Amino acid sequence: QNRSAGSQAYCRLQELTINLRYDFIIVPVEYTANNCEGPCRRPLSTRSPGYSSHTVLLLEMQARGTPLRRSPCCVPVKYSSQDVILFTGEGLQVTTYPEMVVEECGCR
Amino acid sequence: QNRSAGSQAYCRLQELTINLRYDFIIVPVEYTANNCEGPCRRPLSTRSPGYSSHTVLLLEMQARGTPLRRSPCCVPVKYSSQDVILFTGEGLQVTTYPEMVVEECGCR
Amino acid sequence: MCPRALRLLRGLCLWLLLGTVSGNRSCVFYETPHNLQGSMRHQGRLLAGAEHGTILCHSSHCCFGIWNQSHGRLQAVMQGCWGSDRDGCDSPACKTSPVHTAGVIFQRCLCRSDFCNANVSQLGAPAAPQGE
Amino acid sequence: MCPRALRLLRGLCLWLLLGTVSGNRSCVFYETPHNLQGSMRHQGRLLAGAEHGTILCHSSHCCFGIWNQSHGRLQAVMQGCWGSDRDGCDSPACKTSPVHTAGVIFQRCLCRSDFCNANVSQLGAPAAPQGE
Numbered sequence: 001q002n003r004s005a006g007s008q009a010y011c012r013l014q015e016l017t018i019n020l021r022y023d024f025i026i027v028p029v030e031y032t033a034n035n036c037e038g039p040c041r042r043p044l045s046t047r048s049p050g051y052s053s054h055t056v057l058l059l060e061m062q063a064r065g066t067p068l069r070r071s072p073c074c075v076p077v078k079y080s081s082q083d084v085i086l087f088t089g090e091g092l093q094v095t096t097y098p099e100m101v102v103e104e105c106g107c108r
Numbered sequence: 109q110n111r112s113a114g115s116q117a118y119c120r121l122q123e124l125t126i127n128l129r130y131d132f133i134i135v136p137v138e139y140t141a142n143n144c145e146g147p148c149r150r151p152l153s154t155r156s157p158g159y160s161s162h163t164v165l166l167l168e169m170q171a172r173g174t175p176l177r178r179s180p181c182c183v184p185v186k187y188s189s190q191d192v193i194l195f196t197g198e199g200l201q202v203t204t205y206p207e208m209v210v211e212e213c214g215c216r
Numbered sequence: 217m218c219p220r221a222l223r224l225l226r227g228l229c230l231w232l233l234l235g236t237v238s239g240n241r242s243c244v245f246y247e248t249p250h251n252l253q254g255s256m257r258h259q260g261r262l263l264a265g266a267e268h269g270t271i272l273c274h275s276s277h278c279c280f281g282i283w284n285q286s287h288g289r290l291q292a293v294m295q296g297c298w299g300s301d302r303d304g305c306d307s308p309a310c311k312t313s314p315v316h317t318a319g320v321i322f323q324r325c326l327c328r329s330d331f332c333n334a335n336v337s338q339l340g341a342p343a344a345p346q347g348e
Numbered sequence: 349m350c351p352r353a354l355r356l357l358r359g360l361c362l363w364l365l366l367g368t369v370s371g372n373r374s375c376v377f378y379e380t381p382h383n384l385q386g387s388m389r390h391q392g393r394l395l396a397g398a399e400h401g402t403i404l405c406h407s408s409h410c411c412f413g414i415w416n417q418s419h420g421r422l423q424a425v426m427q428g429c430w431g432s433d434r435d436g437c438d439s440p441a442c443k444t445s446p447v448h449t450a451g452v453i454f455q456r457c458l459c460r461s462d463f464c465n466a467n468v469s470q471l472g473a474p475a476a477p478q479g480e
Contacts, residue, residue, distance in 0.1 A: 014177065017304075018165050023317040027280055027324050032302035033162055037178045052187060052207035054141055057126050069122065070145045073181035075216040079160060083256070083299050085282065087317045091251020092282070092293060099160035108183040108216070125436075131449040135412055135456050140434035191388070191431050193414065195449045199383020200414065200425060 010047040011038040011074030013105045020084070026092060027085040036105035040072040050077040050106020059107075078104035118155040119146040119182030121213045128192070134200060135193040144213035148180040158185040158214020167215075186212035242330045243279035245271035246295040256280075259297040270331075273297035278305035278326055279333035285314070285321040295333045298326050309337040374462045375411035377403035378427040388412075392429040402463075405429035410437035410458055411465035417446070417453040427465050430458050441469040 018033040044051040082100035126141040190208035260271035278298040283290040305326040312323035392403040410430040415422040437458040444455035
């Protein structure tokens with residue numbers, strides 16, 4: 001489920017809930033994982049802050065008419081971790097998984 | 109210019125030279141910036157190593173038939189810096205720009 | 217001076233109210249000594265040393281509870297603070313949902329009121345086998 | 349024992365050869381004292397303290413040179429080690445290309461042989477105004 005419907009003006013963080021209804025995951029049933037959505041266009045500096053010098057030069061190449069095999073893409077640039085309580089077959093296990101929740105997005 | 113033509117089996121680093129023919133950049137004239145190209149498909153573990161738990165769960169959602177507003181994308185996950193010698197109007201300036209050269213790719 | 221004093225007083229009341237609302241959540245804390253790897257005690261500050269203690273949550277207002285269901289009886293397995301308010305922690309009461317795994321049935325809930333995870337307030341539907 | 353000794357000897361020769369080939373590149377080092385911000389001396393180990401010194405490159409086999417062109421004469425501005433072999437450093441000789449910026453013409457080259465950046469070996473085409 002997403003926070004807002006309409007099309008995005010530029011790359012940014014959007015709320016996304018991911019369902020964890022696997023029989024070995026006891027808690028949580030779902031979690032707020034978020035996603036990065038929206039186009040990567042120039043100028044980046046006034047919009048999403050999470051871009052690299054490399055991205056700026058790729059967009060510059062495109063603007064000059066050189067086609068790219070892969071255009072800059074709106075992706076997670078900062079994550080946080082998430083606790084998950086699993087059933088191992090014998091008992092429960094608390095595991096903290098890294099890079100589960102998107103905190104910041106950027107054009108890469 | 110790219111190292112190989114045909115379609116990629118999965119997300120990986122490809123050689124890409126970026127032209128720096130701006131009148132304020134004195135050296136270099138061009139540099140090997142590289143790019144990340146290819147699709148992000150399951151299973152990630154046996155292909156590109158630079159993925160996150162979040163990516164695995166996004167691909168899982170897609171495989172279960174839930175459409176995503178943004179599918180996992182092949183992007184730089186590790187960069188290196190690049191020296192550039194600029195003309196400032198008065199004289200030359202040596203600047204080391206971070207995140208100029210892609211060193212590793214991953215599905216994010 | 218009177219309207220200004222009134223405004224100050226109103227500000228003080230609001231501050232006290234918010235202070236209460238945004239204060240620590242208290243949850244029941246329990247972890248079974250059998251077949252448990254890891255712990256959820258890092259999510260709060262443990263108060264009592266008793267078997268069923270109290271924990272003050274660090275970063276959320278959400279309690280969780282997990283019970284093992286067998287022969288119609290529920291046995292607590294884990295109770296404590298859940299680390300996030302954004303994982304479906306909307307109910308003030310512990311309304312559990314079942315999960316059927318390898319012949320074991322667990323009932324689990326997230327809830328957002330003090331000690332809401334002490335007991336199951338509403339039992340989830342009979343567990344059906346899950347997964348594909 | 350003889351074929352084994354021969355193999356060892358062959359290995360030693362290969363090691364010495366590679367050692368020579370992959371050894372440090374020597375470049376001329378010079379940086380103008382006028383209007384220069386920053387330095388490229390971090391790209392190698394400076395040997396002589398003279399105005400036009402020698403630098404042994406740390407991470408590449410590539411020298412660079414930048415000259416200021418005015419009234420048909422070239423004046424060195426910067427010479428040293430370039431940090432990468434992959435930025436168009438294919439020629440063993442310093443074949444410059446011009447860049448026209450704010451009324452100043454610079455000639456610059458990258459080259460991959462010892463001291464190849466001492467002098468311009470082949471001058472680039474007359475500078476034409478660049479940019480869009």
